[in-house]
Amino acid sequence: MCFPSTTADVAFAVTTANRFAIPFVARGSGTGLAGGATPLDGALVIVTTRMNQILEIDADARRAWVEPGVLNLDLTRAVSHLGLHYAPDPSSQQACTIGGNVGTNAGGPHCLAAGVTSAHVLAVEVVLPDGTVEILGGLAPDAPGLDLRGTFVGSEGTMGIATRVCVRLMPDPPEIRTMLADFTAIEDAAAAVSAIIAAGIVPAALEMMDAQATAAVEDFVHAGLPRDADAVLLVEVGGLHGGVTHDASAIDAICRDHGARTVRIAADATERALLWKARKSAFGAVARIAPDYYLHDAVVPRTKLVQVIRQVYEISARYELIAMNVFHAGDGNLHPLLVFDGRTPGIWERVHAAGDEILRACIDAGGVLSGEHGIGLEKRDAMPLFFSADDLDVQARLRDAFDPDGLANPDKILPRGSRCGELGAIPDGAWV
Amino acid sequence: MKLHLDDAELVACVGCGLCLPHCPTYRVTGEEIASPRGRIAAMRAIVDERAPLNASFVAAMDACIQCRACEAACPSGVQFGHLMEDTRAALAPQRSRRRRAVEWVGYRALLPNRRVLGFATRATAIGQRLRLVPKRFGLPPLPLRAPETLTADAAPDAYLFTGCVMDAWQRDTHRAALRVMRATNARVGLPDAGADCCGALHVHAGRYDDAVRLAGRVISAFPGDAPIVVDSAGCGAALLDYGRLLDTEAARQFSARVVDFSTWLVSRQLTLTPSDTVVVVQDPCHLRHVQHAHEPVAAGLRAGYDVRTTADDGLCCGAGGAYSAFQPELSEAVRARKVAAIRAAAGGVATFVVASANPGCAMHLAAAGLDVRHPAELLEARLGND
Ligand SMILES: Cc1cc2nc3c(=O)[nH]c(=O)nc-3n(C[C@H](O)[C@H](O)[C@H](O)COP(=O)(O)OP(=O)(O)OC[C@H]3O[C@@H](n4cnc5c(N)ncnc54)[C@H](O)[C@@H]3O)c2cc1C
Ligand code: SF4
Ligand code: SF4
Numbered sequence A: 001m002c003f004p005s006t007t008a009d010v011a012f013a014v015t016t017a018n019r020f021a022i023p024f025v026a027r028g029s030g031t032g033l034a035g036g037a038t039p040l041d042g043a044l045v046i047v048t049t050r051m052n053q054i055l056e057i058d059a060d061a062r063r064a065w066v067e068p069g070v071l072n073l074d075l076t077r078a079v080s081h082l083g084l085h086y087a088p089d090p091s092s093q094q095a096c097t098i099g100g101n102v103g104t105n106a107g108g109p110h111c112l113a114a115g116v117t118s119a120h121v122l123a124v125e126v127v128l129p130d131g132t133v134e135i136l137g138g139l140a141p142d143a144p145g146l147d148l149r150g151t152f153v154g155s156e157g158t159m160g161i162a163t164r165v166c167v168r169l170m171p172d173p174p175e176i177r178t179m180l181a182d183f184t185a186i187e188d189a190a191a192a193v194s195a196i197i198a199a200g201i202v203p204a205a206l207e208m209m210d211a212q213a214t215a216a217v218e219d220f221v222h223a224g225l226p227r228d229a230d231a232v233l234l235v236e237v238g239g240l241h242g243g244v245t246h247d248a249s250a251i252d253a254i255c256r257d258h259g260a261r262t263v264r265i266a267a268d269a270t271e272r273a274l275l276w277k278a279r280k281s282a283f284g285a286v287a288r289i290a291p292d293y294y295l296h297d298a299v300v301p302r303t304k305l306v307q308v309i310r311q312v313y314e315i316s317a318r319y320e321l322i323a324m325n326v327f328h329a330g331d332g333n334l335h336p337l338l339v340f341d342g343r344t345p346g347i348w349e350r351v352h353a354a355g356d357e358i359l360r361a362c363i364d365a366g367g368v369l370s371g372e373h374g375i376g377l378e379k380r381d382a383m384p385l386f387f388s389a390d391d392l393d394v395q396a397r398l399r400d401a402f403d404p405d406g407l408a409n410p411d412k413i414l415p416r417g418s419r420c421g422e423l424g425a426i427p428d429g430a431w432v
Numbered sequence B: 001m002k003l004h005l006d007d008a009e010l011v012a013c014v015g016c017g018l019c020l021p022h023c024p025t026y027r028v029t030g031e032e033i034a035s036p037r038g039r040i041a042a043m044r045a046i047v048d049e050r051a052p053l054n055a056s057f058v059a060a061m062d063a064c065i066q067c068r069a070c071e072a073a074c075p076s077g078v079q080f081g082h083l084m085e086d087t088r089a090a091l092a093p094q095r096s097r098r099r100r101a102v103e104w105v106g107y108r109a110l111l112p113n114r115r116v117l118g119f120a121t122r123a124t125a126i127g128q129r130l131r132l133v134p135k136r137f138g139l140p141p142l143p144l145r146a147p148e149t150l151t152a153d154a155a156p157d158a159y160l161f162t163g164c165v166m167d168a169w170q171r172d173t174h175r176a177a178l179r180v181m182r183a184t185n186a187r188v189g190l191p192d193a194g195a196d197c198c199g200a201l202h203v204h205a206g207r208y209d210d211a212v213r214l215a216g217r218v219i220s221a222f223p224g225d226a227p228i229v230v231d232s233a234g235c236g237a238a239l240l241d242y243g244r245l246l247d248t249e250a251a252r253q254f255s256a257r258v259v260d261f262s263t264w265l266v267s268r269q270l271t272l273t274p275s276d277t278v279v280v281v282q283d284p285c286h287l288r289h290v291q292h293a294h295e296p297v298a299a300g301l302r303a304g305y306d307v308r309t310t311a312d313d314g315l316c317c318g319a320g321g322a323y324s325a326f327q328p329e330l331s332e333a334v335r336a337r338k339v340a341a342i343r344a345a346a347g348g349v350a351t352f353v354v355a356s357a358n359p360g361c362a363m364h365l366a367a368a369g370l371d372v373r374h375p376a377e378l379l380e381a382r383l384g385n386d
Helices: A007-019 A072-082 A098-104 A148-152 A186-198 A211-221 A241-257 A269-280 A283-288 A302-318 A347-364 A380-385 A389-402 B007-011 B024-029 B036-047 B055-062 B069-073 B080-094 B097-110 B114-129 B165-169 B171-183 B200-204 B208-220 B233-240 B242-246 B249-257 B261-266 B285-290 B295-301 B328-346 B359-366 B375-381
Strands: A024-027 A044-047 A054-058 A063-066 A121-127 A133-137 A161-168 A175-183 A205-210 A231-239 A262-265 A292-295 A322-327 A336-340 B158-161 B228-230 B258-260 B278-282 B306-309 B353-356
Touching: A007 A024, A007 A044, A007 A121, A007 A161, A024 A098, A054 A072, A063 A072, A072 A098, A098 A161, A121 A148, A133 A148, A175 A186, A175 A241, A175 A269, A186 A205, A186 A231, A186 A241, A186 A302, A205 A211, A205 A269, A211 A231, A211 A269, A211 A283, A211 A322, A231 A241, A231 A269, A241 A262, A283 A292, A283 A336, A292 A347, A302 A322, A302 A347, A336 A347, A347 A380, A380 A389, B007 B036, B007 B080, B024 B328, B036 B055, B036 B080, B055 B080, B069 B080, B069 B285, B080 B200, B097 B200, B158 B171, B158 B233, B165 B171, B165 B359, B171 B261, B171 B375, B200 B208, B200 B233, B208 B242, B208 B249, B228 B233, B228 B261, B233 B242, B233 B249, B233 B258, B233 B285, B233 B359, B242 B249, B249 B258, B258 B261, B261 B295, B261 B375, B278 B295, B278 B328, B295 B306, B295 B353, B295 B375, B306 B328, B328 B359, B353 B359, B353 B375
Parallel strands: A024 A044, B158 B228, B228 B258, B278 B306, B278 B353
Antiparallel strands: A054 A063, A063 A161, A121 A133, A121 A161, A175 A231, A175 A262, A205 A231, A205 A322, A292 A336, A322 A336
16 A cells, blocks of 8 residues: 655556556545445555645636545635635545546536536546556647547546546536425425426436435434435525526425425525535435445436336335435436345345346336446446447457556456457356 | 454444544545544454454554544444544553553542642643753643632532643633633532542543542532533533443433533623634534534624634544643644644634633644633633723
C-alpha cells in the first residue's frame, strides 16, 4: 500500500509495479459498492487520500482543477461562496473522492437533470499503466480527436490512475423547492414518478424510498418522515421563481392525484438539508434492520418500475429475506437491497440465489447491469448476461490498448475469457 | 489476551464509509487504519481471531481521539465509543510498566483527590516559574496560589458541578458560571464532599472499576432533585452516561438531572449588553457528538457578541483529554486543521475570541496562540449592567 502526494509519486509507484510485474489498484475512500478498489493477488494499492488539494478555481470559466483525493462534498463547500457547486452528488458525497467518482462515473440524485460524472469532467491528467503521464480531454467544449477522456471516465482504474481532474462547476439555482410526498402504496408512488416525467417536467432530483428504508433513516435523522408510509418520494425542482412555482404546484397535484396522503414542502435550507440527509443515509442505515446487505444497481425502463419492484419483494419473500428499495426513481435506477445477518447459517446461498433472480428480473424487463456503481469485481461475472462475446472482445481490446501488460486493476470489470480465443476460461456459473 | 466486545455492536458497521470525513485522525493521515471503519475492522479481525493482537493493533487503537464524531455520523448507529472503551479496557494490562505507573499516578492519585491535585498544581506552577516544566507538555500557566473558594446558596434551584482539573486550574470559570446563573435569579448549590472527579478520563481509558467508584461518590454528593448544571462538556457527557455505567435506578435518575450550562440557560431570563466583538464558537466533541447539545452555546452568546460558527461539522480540535500528552504529533496535526477552520470562520478580522465549553479544548487551542474563553466568562463580561 502506498500514499502518494504528487503525480510524480503515482508515476513512480506505477513504474515500480511495472518493474516487478505486480498489479496495482487505485483507491480513493473505498466507498465503492462493486469491489472495484479491492486488491487481488497481492496488488499494490495506490491510495489517493493525501492528494487532497483543490489546485485552482476559475469562477468565471466555472471550472476547477482538483487532485483526485478531494472529497466530493468538500469541493462543493469550497466553491459555494461563489454561488457554484459540483453537480454529481452521489449519496456518499460526504465521503467519496473525485478520483473515485471519475473511476466509477458516479451518479447521484441531482444527475437526473445535470447528467452523471462524465458530463462534468472536462479533462483528466492520468498516469497511464506504463507510468507515463498524459492529459486526456481539454478545456475546449469539444476537444479535438478521439474522446479518450470519455473512455477513461468509468474505467474503474483499469486504464490508469487519475492524478488531476478538471471539473465543471455549475451555478446554484436561484430558487429551490424540495418536496416530500407520502404514499400508502409503492405502486402509486411509482406511477406518480412516470406521470411527473410524462408531464414534461424535469425535476432536479426524483428519489424514492420504501417503507423499510424510510423507517431506518428516520431512526437516525429524526426528520419527521412518515413511518407508516409504504413509500415516499423526494422531489426537488430548481430554477427561476416562476418555473419553480409552476413545476412545484404541478408535481404537488400529480402526487395527490396518484394518492399521496401529504406533500410536504421544505420550509427552509435546514429542513431541505435534513430531508437530503435522510435520503443519503439510507445505505448506511441498513444495520438498523440487519448487519449485512447485498445490493444491485440495475437501471430499468421507468414504465417497468412497478412491475420490477413487485418482483423484488416477491423474490425476497420467497427466500425469506428482507428487501429494501431506495433509488433514483427519475431515471429508473433501482437499488434493491437484500438485508440480512451474515452470521445466519446458509444465508449467503439464499442471498446469492435471490440476488441472481432479481438481476434476471431486471434484465427481462429490459434493464441494464449497473446505473452508477460500476462493475468492479462483484458484477464482473454477470457481464456476459448483457454483452455478446464480440462486445466483450472489443472492450477487452480497448482496455489492452491502454494496458497491454494487464497490470492496472486486473480481473475487474471484464470476466476472464473476454478476449476471443480465451473463451475456454469462462468462470463457473457465468451464463454465456 | 482477548477482546471482549459486544458482538451486535461490532457487526453493526456496514462499512459504508460515511463516517470517514468526520474522523479527525483519518482527515490528517488519509489512512484507513486511522479511520473508524478501519478501527472497527481491526477489532473485528482480532475478535474473529483472523489477526494477532500485536503492537500495530495497539498503536491503531491508541491513535483514536475518542471524539465520537464517527458515532454521531453513523446512520447505522454504531456505538463506537463503547467499542473503543471496551478495547482500551482489554489493552490496559498490556501496557508498559512506565505507562502504567504514569496512569496510576494520574487516574488513582491525582484526579480523584482534590487536595492532592491542588498540591500537585501548586508544585507544577512553581516548576513552571522556574522553567522546569517542558513546553511540550502543553500546560497553561497554572495558578501559584490556591484559588478563592466558591460559595453555595442554600435550598438551591440548581447545582453547579465543579470536578477535578477544572476546579484546580480554572476555578474562575466556575465563578463566572455562578455569577451568570445567579443573574437569572437562580439559587445555585455546590456539591457536597466527594464529587472530586466525574471519572470521564477513567472511562475513556477503560478503567471501569475506578469510574464506577467515582460515580458512586459523585451521585451521593448531590442530594435532592435540582438540576445539575455542568460547565465542562467532557464531564457532562460522563455524568449523562452514569445510568449506563452503573446500571442502577439511582444512577439513571441522577443522569436525568444533568444538563449543560448553555442548555440550562435557554429556559432562563438573561439580559446582555451587545457588543461587536467577534466570537467563533468551537464545538467540543463531547458536547456536539455525544450530548448533541452544542447549539445553545452560539444561540446564548448572540445577544452579546457577533457570533460565527465553523464550517467543519464540529471536527475535533485534537485535545482529547490525555490524548494530547500521549499522541502529541497527531494531536497537533488535528489542531492545525481546527485552527484553520476557526480562522476561516472569523473571516479575516484581526482580533476575535474563541468560545469553548470544554476546559481541555480551551487549553489545547490556547496553546496554539488563540484567545480562548469559556462561554460563561463571555456571558459574564456582557451581563446587562449599563
Ligand atoms: C452510502 C453510499 C451511497 C452511495 N451512493 C452512490 C450514488 O448515489 N451514486 C453512485 O454513483 N455511487 C454511490 N455509491 C458508490 C460510491 O460511493 C461511488 O462509486 C464513488 O464514486 C466511489 O468513490 P471512492 O472515492 O470511495 O472510490 P473507491 O471505492 O476507492 O474506488 C472506486 C473505483 O474507482 C477506482 N479509482 C479510485 N480512485 C481512482 C483514480 N484516482 N483514478 C482512477 N480510478 C480510481 C478504483 O480503482 C475503484 O475501481 C455509494 C456508496 C455508499 C457507501
Ligand atoms: S458510518 Fe457507521 S456503518 Fe458506515 S463505516 Fe462508519 S461506523 Fe461503519
Ligand atoms: S472516535 Fe474520533 S478519532 Fe476515534 S475513530 Fe471515531 S471519529 Fe475517529
